[in-house]
Amino acid sequence: MTAADLLIRDADLVVTMDEALGDLPGGWVAVTGGLITGLGTAADPPPPALKAVDAGGCLVTPGLVNSHQHLYQNLTRSGDRPDLDGSLEAWFWHYFGMWSQLDEEAVRLSTAVGMAELAWSGCTTTVDHLYLHPRPGLLDAQIDEAARLGMRFTAVRGTMTMGEQNGGICPDHLAEDEDAYLADCERLFARHHDPAPSAMVRVAFGPTNLLSCTPSTMTRTAELADRLAVRLHTHVADDPEEHAFVTARYERRPLEVLDSLGWLTERTWCAHVVYPSTAEMALLAERGVGVSHCPSSTVIGGGLPGGPTPVREMLDAGIAVGIGCDGATAADHQSLWMETKTAMLLARLRGGTADAMPAREALWMATRGGARAIGREGEVGVLRHAACGDLAVWRMDTLPYAGALADPVTALFNCGPTWAWHTVVGGRFLVEDGEPRITGLDETLRRHRETERRIQGVTAPSL
The missing domain is CATH 3.20.20.140 (Metal-dependent hydrolases)
Incomplete structure (x- = not known):
C-alpha cells in the first residue's frame, strides 16, 4: 500500500459535508500530492503515511x-x-x-x-x-x-x-x-x-x-x-x-x-x-x-x-x-x-x-x-476523494466544550470561543497544535504596526 503524505487519524468524528459519505466516527483522512486520497471510519484500516497526526478528542471538518x-x-x-x-x-x-x-x-x-x-x-x-x-x-x-x-x-x-x-x-x-x-x-x-x-x-x-x-x-x-x-x-x-x-x-x-x-x-x-x-x-x-x-x-x-x-x-x-x-x-x-x-x-x-x-x-x-x-464546488469545502486536501481539526476536549459530547457539530458553534487546532491546506499545516505556522509572523506583526501608525497618522508612544 502506497504511503500517504499526511494522515489525520482516530478523530472522534470526521464531518465530510459529502452526502454520500456522511459522518465518519473514529475517522481518518489521507492526503497525498495535495489531494484527498482516502477516508474511512474506525472500522477501515488507514494507509501508512509519511506523517500521521492523532486527532483523538477532535472534530475534523472541511477547511472553511x-x-x-x-x-x-x-x-x-x-x-x-x-x-x-x-x-x-x-x-x-x-x-x-x-x-x-x-x-x-x-x-x-x-x-x-x-x-x-x-x-x-x-x-x-x-x-x-x-x-x-x-x-x-x-x-x-x-x-x-x-x-x-x-x-x-x-x-x-x-x-x-x-x-x-x-x-x-x-x-x-x-x-x-x-x-x-x-x-x-x-x-x-x-x-x-x-x-x-x-x-x-x-x-x-x-x-x-x-x-x-x-x-x-x-x-x-x-x-x-x-x-x-x-x-x-x-x-x-x-x-x-x-x-x-x-x-x-x-x-x-x-x-x-x-x-x-x-x-x-x-x-x-x-x-x-x-x-x-x-x-x-x-x-x-x-x-x-x-x-x-x-x-x-x-x-x-x-x-x-x-x-x-x-x-x-x-x-x-x-x-x-x-x-x-x-x-x-x-x-x-x-x-x-x-x-x-x-x-x-x-x-x-x-x-x-x-x-x-x-x-x-x-x-x-x-x-x-x-x-x-465562488465557483469551487467539489474542489474545496468538502472532504471526498480527489478534493483538495484542505481541512480543519478542532479540539473538543478543551474547556469551552466540556459537557458537549452529544453533538460535536452543534457544540462547535453553540459553545466556544475557539481556534482551530490544525488547519491544513493541500496537506501543508498553516496552523499546527493551535499555533500559526507562518514564517516570520512576529516580525510581520511588528512591521504591520508601524504601517498602521503611518497610514492612520498615529505617533508611536515614547518609551
Missing part, C-alpha cells in the same frame, strides 16, 4: 471558505466612530484618505496578518476584494504573499471608476481609468489565473459597487468575464444609503440595475444582499447567483432597519449562500469561525427559533455554500 474579504482594512481596524452617525458614505470618506496610502508593503503586511488570522480560525480558502489601487502592482503583491503563506486564494481585481465629480462616492484621485482597469484585469488573468481543480490562485473581476462604478464599467467587466470564463463579484443591496443612491440615480432597485447590466448570471456572487425582495431572491436562485453573507459588518455599527439578513429565506429559495468576514474596519475581526457562529445566531434571531439555523447548516454555509458561491 471565506467568500468575501478586504484584507487591507486590518490596517485601520476597530474604527468605532459615533460622529459618523452610522452613515455609509461618511464612513467611506473618513477612511479614503488613509486607504489612499496603500502601497506594496502595506498590502503584503495586511495580507499576511489577515490570512494568518483566517487560518487560525479554520479557514483554508479565502477571497479578497481589493478595489483600491492607488499604486500599480498591488494585487500581484497580494497574490505573491498568499503563495508564500500557502493559503488557497481567489484574488478579486476590484475598481472604482466613478469619482466625486461624476456623482460617485469615490475621491477623484482614486477613480481609475476604465480602459486601464480592464487591461489590468486581462494582464492579471494571463499571469495568475489557474482554472485547474486544485488551483491555489484564481482571479476574479469585481467593480466595487454601483455607488462608485459607472454602468459602462459594470457592463464591460461582465463581458470580459464571460469571454475569459472567470467569476464576477460586487457589493449590492447592503445598506439603506446604497438603496437610496441607486434608486435615485437609476430609478430601479440595486439588484434590478445589476440585472440590466448583465451581472445576474451563474458567474456572479454578490456580497451582503441584506435587502432582497422575495422576487429578487427567486431571480438570484434561478440565475445561479451566489451570495456572501457577512453578518458582523451588518450589525457592528448598530444594526440595520428591518432586522438581520434573510439568510433562511435565501437558502430556502435555493441560493448558494457562503460566509464572509468582510473588511476588518467594518467587522473588526478576521475569524471565519466567529462569522459562522454570528450568522447562525442572527438567523435564529430573525426566525425566532433555533430551527431557523441549525449549527450543521451554518457549517454548510461556511464550507459547501462558500465553495459553490
